[in-house]
Amino acid sequence: MKWDWNAVSDFMPMFWHGLLVTLEALALGAVLAFVLGLVWAMMQRSEHAAVRWPVMAVTEFVRNTPLLVQLFFLFYVLPEWGLTLSALTTGVIGLGLHYSTYTAEVYRAGIDGVPVGQWEAATALSLPRARTWFAVILPQAIRRVVPALGNYVVAMLKDTPMIFVIGVLEMLGEARQYSAQTFHTVEPITIVGIAFIVISYPASLLLRVLERRLVR
Amino acid sequence: MSADSSPSKETVNPAVDGSELIRFDKVTKRFGGNTVLDSLDFTVSSGKHVTLIGPSGSGKTTILRLLMTLIKPDEGTIKVGGEYLTHEDRGGSLVPAGEKHVREVRKHIGMVFQQFNLFPNMKVMRNITEAPMHVLGLSRDEAEERARELLDLVDLTEHADKYPTQLSGGQQQRVAIARALAMRPQVLLLDEVTSALDPELVAGVLDVLRDIAHSTDITMLCVTHEMNFARDISDDVLMFDAGRVIESGSPEKIFSEPDHERTRQFLSAVL
Numbered sequence A: 001m002k003w004d005w006n007a008v009s010d011f012m013p014m015f016w017h018g019l020l021v022t023l024e025a026l027a028l029g030a031v032l033a034f035v036l037g038l039v040w041a042m043m044q045r046s047e048h049a050a051v052r053w054p055v056m057a058v059t060e061f062v063r064n065t066p067l068l069v070q071l072f073f074l075f076y077v078l079p080e081w082g083l084t085l086s087a088l089t090t091g092v093i094g095l096g097l098h099y100s101t102y103t104a105e106v107y108r109a110g111i112d113g114v115p116v117g118q119w120e121a122a123t124a125l126s127l128p129r130a131r132t133w134f135a136v137i138l139p140q141a142i143r144r145v146v147p148a149l150g151n152y153v154v155a156m157l158k159d160t161p162m163i164f165v166i167g168v169l170e171m172l173g174e175a176r177q178y179s180a181q182t183f184h185t186v187e188p189i190t191i192v193g194i195a196f197i198v199i200s201y202p203a204s205l206l207l208r209v210l211e212r213r214l215v216r
Numbered sequence B: 001m002s003a004d005s006s007p008s009k010e011t012v013n014p015a016v017d018g019s020e021l022i023r024f025d026k027v028t029k030r031f032g033g034n035t036v037l038d039s040l041d042f043t044v045s046s047g048k049h050v051t052l053i054g055p056s057g058s059g060k061t062t063i064l065r066l067l068m069t070l071i072k073p074d075e076g077t078i079k080v081g082g083e084y085l086t087h088e089d090r091g092g093s094l095v096p097a098g099e100k101h102v103r104e105v106r107k108h109i110g111m112v113f114q115q116f117n118l119f120p121n122m123k124v125m126r127n128i129t130e131a132p133m134h135v136l137g138l139s140r141d142e143a144e145e146r147a148r149e150l151l152d153l154v155d156l157t158e159h160a161d162k163y164p165t166q167l168s169g170g171q172q173q174r175v176a177i178a179r180a181l182a183m184r185p186q187v188l189l190l191d192e193v194t195s196a197l198d199p200e201l202v203a204g205v206l207d208v209l210r211d212i213a214h215s216t217d218i219t220m221l222c223v224t225h226e227m228n229f230a231r232d233i234s235d236d237v238l239m240f241d242a243g244r245v246i247e248s249g250s251p252e253k254i255f256s257e258p259d260h261e262r263t264r265q266f267l268s269a270v271l
């Protein structure tokens, strides 16, 4: 198979569009994973078993089933229940929900790492629960787990091509579409592969620096 | 009860009139099968400085932690300023206290920990203003003014903008004292507050506490192995053994001519 530079330049407009969609899905998915994961982690610390147990069950379930299955489920089953979302929104929810079960574990480790004396001091000062969480515990807990959270963003980046299965034209989707139209496969796939490396490798390096800075 | 209807209302009579401020009534505390406090009764009058002494494991820390609501009694009741701390009087019957009630009564109690437990993510100033602003509802200006007065009292005025880790242990403990006092508690609980410090830093902390003991009417409940300090500041000394008060009295009495052999043994071991 011959490398065709014309195919490269021909593919670029579609690539840029796909890149944008990938980054959009990644950014929104990551935000969702960060927020939801935090909610899970805090709920798992609830004093009420009626809160802890369902959260535990749901997160275990989601973590232990394939993202691909979850994406199909969201895409085909939610509309049955009258909830029709765009493919991208569905993809973002799928990615965010799936990864929230991992970030929940990360937060949990961070929260467990805060000395019990911090909780006791907050109690001794009668700080309201929200202040205890948001002003005392979480700033200490999250600082330590920023690199671990970042690792999951990189992992999520590598999972973004999966949302192609529900019809989102992210980078891989655009490449597939381009090759279906032109029968040029090597060029678009190679470009997409390079794009993943170009994004994720510096991100990993950055995380290593952060790790050295934040985790002591 | 008033505590339910108006959270900001003072539920503890703030007047220092020598009346009973703390009452333990048949308090039992177990950890697993280990009964640490066995039907303990004791009272502390308001304004008094009381030191708890006794051998390791006798339950001194447990008493302070019960008062701070860090742990719950298995049996018995604790009252602070006439209000039940762990229970609520609902139509004549005692039920376990709700969160709101506990908060209200607990506001009048402050504690300084052996390990300081300052919030490392906050500067000294915010360590002190955090609770007055978010619990008492003081404005930032009011809280900072209060904090500056207290920093002056503990001799750390120039350290307001540092993080706790930038301070020595003795300085951190003085910040912790200021932080507890900023809530204007009626009772200050001190659990071996100098035992985590390097020896040369102990005196500075004890001086501050002496100063507070002599210049305020705050009630103090103090666990310490610093017997000279205990002698200086205490109105009463309670000697604990195996979760019971076996002897109490003025420091002169307890330290010079205790009635109990057990007290004598203990003192000769620590002095």
Ligand SMILES: Nc1ncnc2c1ncn2[C@@H]1O[C@H](COP(=O)(O)OP(=O)(O)OP(=O)(O)O)[C@@H](O)[C@H]1O
Pocket (backbone or CB within 6 Å): B031, B032, B034, B036, B054, B055, B056, B057, B058, B059, B060, B061, B062, B063
């Ligand atoms: N959280 C806990 N779980 C199990 N046992 C505990 C716990 N806290 C205290 N104890 C036990 O309760 C007993 C009394 O402990 P406490 O800390 O009140 O003693 P203390 O008088 O403060 O001793 P020290 O002088 O060593 O500080 C000890 O036997 C201790 O092992």
Ligand SMILES: [Mg+2]
Pocket (backbone or CB within 6 Å): B060, B061, B062, B192, B223
């Ligand atoms: Mg102790």
